[in-house]
Amino acid sequence: MNQDLLIPVSAVAELLYCPRNFYYRVLEGADETNKHVTQGKVEEERRDAYARLSRPEYTQYRRIHLSSETLNLSGILDVVEEKAGELYPVEFKTGQTKDKLNDAVQLCCQAMLLEEHLGMNLEKGYIHYTGSQRRKVVWFDQQLRETAYTAIGNAKRIILSNEIPLPVADARCNGCSLAPRCLHEEVSSLQGESKPRRPLPGINLGRTLYVDSPGAYLRKRGERVVVTKEKDTLADVPLTDIDQVVVANGVNASVSLLTSLLYNGVPAYFITGAGRVMGWLNPCWNRNILLRQDQFRLVQDREWRLNTAKGFVMGKVANMRTILKRYSRSINDSWLEDRICQISAIVPKIAEADNVDTLRGYEGNASRIYFSSFGTLFKEKADFNFEHRNRRPPKDPVNALLSFGYAMLTKDVTSGLILAGLDPYLGIYHVAHYGRPALALDLMEEFRCIIVDSVVLRTINSGMIGSNEFEEYFGGIQLTEAGRKKFFTAYQQRMSQEITHPIFDYKLPYRRIIELQARFLAKVMRGEMEEYKAFVVR
Numbered sequence: 179m180n181q182d183l184l185i186p187v188s189a190v191a192e193l194l195y196c197p198r199n200f201y202y203r204v205l206e207g208a209d210e211t212n213k214h215v216t217q218g219k220v221e222e223e224r225r226d227a228y229a230r231l232s233r234p235e236y237t238q239y240r241r242i243h244l245s246s247e248t249l250n251l252s253g254i255l256d257v258v259e260e261k262a263g264e265l266y267p268v269e270f271k272t273g274q275t276k277d278k279l280n281d282a283v284q285l286c287c288q289a290m291l292l293e294e295h296l297g298m299n300l301e302k303g304y305i306h307y308t309g310s311q312r313r314k315v316v317w318f319d320q321q322l323r324e325t326a327y328t329a330i331g332n333a334k335r336i337i338l339s340n341e342i343p344l345p346v347a348d349a350r351c352n353g354c355s356l357a358p359r360c361l362h363e364e365v366s367s368l369q370g371e372s373k374p375r376r377p378l379p380g381i382n383l384g385r386t387l388y389v390d391s392p393g394a395y396l397r398k399r400g401e402r403v404v405v406t407k408e409k410d411t412l413a414d415v416p417l418t419d420i421d422q423v424v425v426a427n428g429v430n431a432s433v434s435l436l437t438s439l440l441y442n443g444v445p446a447y448f449i450t451g452a453g454r455v456m457g458w459l460n461p462c463w464n465r466n467i468l469l470r471q472d473q474f475r476l477v478q479d480r481e482w483r484l485n486t487a488k489g490f491v492m493g494k495v496a497n498m499r500t501i502l503k504r505y506s507r508s509i510n511d512s513w514l515e516d517r518i519c520q521i522s523a524i525v526p527k528i529a530e531a532d533n534v535d536t537l538r539g540y541e542g543n544a545s546r547i548y549f550s551s552f553g554t555l556f557k558e559k560a561d562f563n564f565e566h567r568n569r570r571p572p573k574d575p576v577n578a579l580l581s582f583g584y585a586m587l588t589k590d591v592t593s594g595l596i597l598a599g600l601d602p603y604l605g606i607y608h609v610a611h612y613g614r615p616a617l618a619l620d621l622m623e624e625f626r627c628i629i630v631d632s633v634v635l636r637t638i639n640s641g642m643i644g645s646n647e648f649e650e651y652f653g654g655i656q657l658t659e660a661g662r663k664k665f666f667t668a669y670q671q672r673m674s675q676e677i678t679h680p681i682f683d684y685k686l687p688y689r690r691i692i693e694l695q696a697r698f699l700a701k702v703m704r705g706e707m708e709e710y711k712a713f714v715v716r
């Protein structure tokens with residue numbers, strides 16, 4: 179027996195349900211929930227209000243923490259009941275009465291812990307189903323004990339080998355709360371096999387509370403978030419309707435609200451007036467240390483870095499070409515057509531680059547051609563004359579919008595990387611510098627033009643943003659407060675816009691696609707996928 183290895187009892191039950199689910203929970207620290215899990219937690223909280231409950235006919239002891247180095251098990255027993263001199267464990271489950279082996283094995287493991295702790299044998303226990311309020315007796319016979327020992331042995335093998343088990347790929351996957359992390363159908367599809375049978379459930383709808391009005395104050399009132407400024411209420415929304423909070427300089431928030439955001443897993447981002455992210459409050463660093471170990475190891479591997487960086491650059495260049503092609507249809511300009519051909523000629527060379535400097539050369543050339551054409555895509559060229567990309571500070575309105583939009587995108591890509599368990603500061607293509615989210619800059623390459631540039635073109639060409647939405651500031655140009663609000667709204671709409679995935683053939687919003695790309699990158703690092711494939715629009 180390995181004395182240091184303590185496997186959570188609940189995880190042994192998960193292993194019987196799906197070994198891959200066990201791996202994600204125990205080795206990657208996955209804590210995604212679905213409505214059944216949340217319901218279970220609420221019921222558990224209510225039950226645990228008392229540590230001990232005495233009734234004339236029985237006594238209940240609640241939430242007993244036990245562990246055993248001999249069994250390699252640890253766990254929290256929901257309830258241990260004593261009735262007529264007999265002691266037995268009771269495990270609570272949501273829903274109606276079922277006949278599930280994994281539930282019985284979980285209870286048996288609890289009984290084995292209790293037996294070792296008390297030095298006595300237990301014959302039976304109960305599973306209490308809260309939906310039907312009925313109990314099902316479970317006998318701890320030899321067969322069930324052997325199943326439990328085998329499951330513990332398998333659990334140890336998975337932990338020590340650190341290999342991700344194959345997906346069960348059957349009816350168990352329907353309703354599995356880890357499906358958005360497992361992605362086995364999507365990975366097969368990317369590798370040229372069958373397409374996913376159904377769309378992936380979303381876990382983050384991207385509902386953002388954005389506050390950049392100086393002097394505004396955010397506080398918690400009951401289960402709602404209230405934003406006030408002087409005597410006015412600017413927003414009043416349920417906490418459960420928010421997936422992230424973005425606050426700019428000059429906005430204040432109460433500690434009680436920030437604590438609630440952390441408790442509910444809602445990140446808060448703090449940005450400058452120009453949209454640059456200064457930092458964020460995130461519920462806890464993702465517990466998947468194995469993934470970050472792989473990330474640190476792989477970025478030392480020059481060949482792996484080059485091959486993965488080619489994916490980012492390929493996505494960027496192919497998507498730049500698509501944006502130009504889409505707009506060229508209505509412009510009908512032979513000069514623009516020629517520029518598109520020049521970018522097309524660069525695409526096949528990317529795969530041939532034998533070092534990162536050559537790759538940067540291709541990317542630089544394609545970007546130069548793209549931005550030299552970008553100005554021709556605006557209808558109103560007098561107010562929005564664009565010649566080339568400039569920044570820090572931007573010198574014209576289009577560059578001010580691009581800079582603001584890229585800053586927003588950096589925030590959202592960073593958020594996707596953190597969700598996937600990656601370190602956003604450790605880049606593959608972009609070199610790590612102090613305070614630079616290099617991996618976020620890598621991953622956002624393929625999304626810059628299809629998200630931000632597209633929003634810039636739409637807001638200007640539709641007249642949503644006019645020249646009066648900009649102001650001079652220290653030798654540069656920035657958006658006014660009203661302009662920032664309009665642009666942010668358009669950016670959010672783009673992030674929530676559902677498009678049909680070119681490979682999976684189901685619809686999902688851009689925000690979710692960013693998260694998926696981050697998860698695929700993580701799978702490449704964990705060896706679940708061979709190479710990183712950028713998201714390329716048709």
Ligand code: SF4
Binds near residue numbers: 197345351354
């Ligand atoms: S989706 Fe299926 S294979 Fe993946 S963890 Fe869930 S049950 Fe297992």
